[in-house]
Amino acid sequence: MTAQQPMQTSFEPEITAFYCIYCGYMAADTAGALGVQYPANVKFVRMPCTGKTDIRYLLEAFEQGADEVYVVACPIVTAITFVEMNAVWRA
Numbered sequence: 650m651t652a653q654q655p656m657q658t659s660f661e662p663e664i665t666a667f668y669c670i671y672c673g674y675m676a677a678d679t680a681g682a683l684g685v686q687y688p689a690n691v692k693f694v695r696m697p698c699t700g701k702t703d704i705r706y707l708l709e710a711f712e713q714g715a716d717e718v719y720v721v722a723c724p725i726v727t728a729i730t731f732v733e734m735n736a737v738w739r740a
Contacts, residue, residue: 662716664691667706669699673721699723
């Protein structure tokens, strides 16, 4: 009698990526211009500023089936400046 080998399946995680319209979007746009192909299991969510990302957005991505979630953000100095400018504009 031979031992049965377990079936090997390749797991492709569903990934949701949040990125801002400044640094993150420019990086994705540059990669696209260079011909970099993104896998079908990665979904991109463009945001005005990742400094304003709410935890609810990240949790919703998991609820919608994402296995992994990551946030592409600007350097902290840029993000703080943008958030501060938003506060001034609203005043």
